[in-house]
Amino acid sequence: MKKFIIFIISINFLLNNLLLSQQKIVSLTPSITESLYLLDEQNNVLGITTFCKRYSKNQKVVGTYLDPNLEEIIKLNPDFVFISKEGTKKELVEKLKDLKINTIVFEPVNNYQEIKLQFLEISKFVKKEKLAENIIKEYDEKLKKLKIASTKKSVICIISLQPLIVASENSYIGDIINFSGGVNLIKSKLKYPQINIEEIIKLNPEIIIFTDMGITKHEVRNFLKNFKTVAAVKKNKIFILPSDLLCQPNIKNYYYAVKKINEIIIKD
Numbered sequence: 001m002k003k004f005i006i007f008i009i010s011i012n013f014l015l016n017n018l019l020l021s022q023q024k025i026v027s028l029t030p031s032i033t034e035s036l037y038l039l040d041e042q043n044n045v046l047g048i049t050t051f052c053k054r055y056s057k058n059q060k061v062v063g064t065y066l067d068p069n070l071e072e073i074i075k076l077n078p079d080f081v082f083i084s085k086e087g088t089k090k091e092l093v094e095k096l097k098d099l100k101i102n103t104i105v106f107e108p109v110n111n112y113q114e115i116k117l118q119f120l121e122i123s124k125f126v127k128k129e130k131l132a133e134n135i136i137k138e139y140d141e142k143l144k145k146l147k148i149a150s151t152k153k154s155v156i157c158i159i160s161l162q163p164l165i166v167a168s169e170n171s172y173i174g175d176i177i178n179f180s181g182g183v184n185l186i187k188s189k190l191k192y193p194q195i196n197i198e199e200i201i202k203l204n205p206e207i208i209i210f211t212d213m214g215i216t217k218h219e220v221r222n223f224l225k226n227f228k229t230v231a232a233v234k235k236n237k238i239f240i241l242p243s244d245l246l247c248q249p250n251i252k253n254y255y256y257a258v259k260k261i262n263e264i265i266i267k268d
Helices: 002-020 030-038 070-076 090-098 112-125 129-145 172-179 197-203 217-227 243-247 251-266
Strands: 025-027 045-048 080-084 103-106 153-160 182-184 207-211 238-241
Touching: 025 030, 030 045, 030 080, 030 112, 030 251, 045 070, 070 090, 080 112, 090 103, 103 112, 112 129, 112 251, 129 251, 153 172, 153 197, 153 251, 172 182, 172 243, 172 251, 197 217, 207 217, 207 243, 207 251, 217 238, 238 243, 238 251, 243 251
Parallel strands: 025 045, 025 080, 080 103, 153 182, 153 207, 207 238
Antiparallel strands: none
């Protein structure tokens, strides 16, 4: 009888764990989607946006990051909807909550410490706290092992050409540049301010980085014709980096972005 009771308890434990691992998730923010994949939750992420990496054909695209389709989300009957407050329409969140859909809204992250805290917060909802702690430890060690440039170089990161938008020192990208051994020349309370061509010429950056968010190599070449006197152009220190690496804040992307920009800075 005692063995039978132990057997029943064990079965219940396994079933409960199985149910926890089969939670249906809709992720409306690409960086959060990537964090869920890192936590080995890819099979439970049933709904994603057009900007999220697709793990399998079973995943349903429920619209864009800025304009998700409410009806498609409802059809999936999710246990959780994960979304970042940044770029989110308040009306969408209110509608989801009115429909009794468990909607978790995360604060935007602007630096490595905030990324780690958000990652731990996400892990709690999917019962993967220990895994998250191990992943954080792994990337902490990887960052420590990087040989960060001792000689700092001035950097400007351009997000958009029309209008001309750059990343300030107070942004997520600004934190990456600083961690990589660079000096972000854009000083602003705004994370991504709009500036003009004359300001870039005056600042005279040693390195100019572009994200590939809708910016082509041809557009970059034409744009740089205005900067023949700028140090970065003279020394051909112009780089185009993937937008998902720089604009989707999660612990994995942060490490690889720091690694890449540090390589750019220390390269002769």
